[in-house]
Amino acid sequence: FPCTDISSAGQQxxxxxxxxxxxxxxxxxxxxxxxxxxxxxLPQYLLMENVKALVQQKFMPEFNNWLRVLDDLGYKxxxxxxxxxxxxxxxxxxxxxxxxxLDKRAFEFPERMPLMLRLKDILEQNVDEKYxxxxxxVTSLNKHLxxxxxxxxxxx
Numbered sequence: 535f536p537c538t539d540i541s542s543a544g545q546q547x548x549x550x551x552x553x554x555x556x557x558x559x560x561x562x563x564x565x566x567x568x569x570x571x572x573x574x575x576l577p578q579y580l581l582m583e584n585v586k587a588l589v590q591q592k593f594m595p596e597f598n599n600w601l602r603v604l605d606d607l608g609y610k611x612x613x614x615x616x617x618x619x620x621x622x623x624x625x626x627x628x629x630x631x632x633x634x635x636l637d638k639r640a641f642e643f644p645e646r647m648p649l650m651l652r653l654k655d656i657l658e659q660n661v662d663e664k665y666x667x668x669x670x671x672v673t674s675l676n677k678h679l680x681x682x683x684x685x686x687x688x689x690x
Contacts, residue, residue: 535560537585540593545687550596564603571607580604580634586615588630601632609634612641620646624653 539547539557549557570576588597604611613632618625621644633641667675 535563535582535584537588540587541585542587546587546592548593548596551599560600564600567603567607576607576636578636580609580611580632582613582630582632582634584630586628586630589613589615604634608636610638610641611635612643614643616643619649622647622650624649624651624656 535549536556536559538544539549539553539555547553547555547557549555549560551558551561567576587593601611601613611632611634613630615628616631618627618629631643633643635641
């Protein structure tokens with residue numbers, strides 16, 4: 535589900551059931567799961583991924599509500615914050631992963647693995663100029679950044 539209203543890069547409006555935020559689309563999944571349950575067609579497995587802020591103090595109560603919904607539907611859910619750099623990707627990118635099983639099976643997230651690549655190992659050496667931003671686009675993006683900073687939006 536969208537991270538837009540959870541991410542520290544956004545306005546952090548949240549994802550509560552009646553929030554009408556983009557991140558609140560998670561609760562549409564609840565509706566769909568209830569329809570599936572009524573038709574005896576619940577999926578055996580569910581996988582969720584979102585930004586690390588999902589499990590920080592501000593949003594943890596709603597995340598716990600979501601886990602209770604899954605539990606009430608019969609799912610056993612395991613969740614953990616994983617970092618891409620611990621699984622072979624040369625990027626520091628922390629995300630929450632939740633895996634839910636209808637049959638209550640035991641699950642363990644994969645063990646971390648040593649990082650064998652650096653970003654420069656996978657980037658192309660010769661990149662066509664068409665993939666670079668023009669000075670005009672850079673100027674426009676900087677103006678946009680300044681407007682958002684003045685409003686208090688984004689990373690500042």
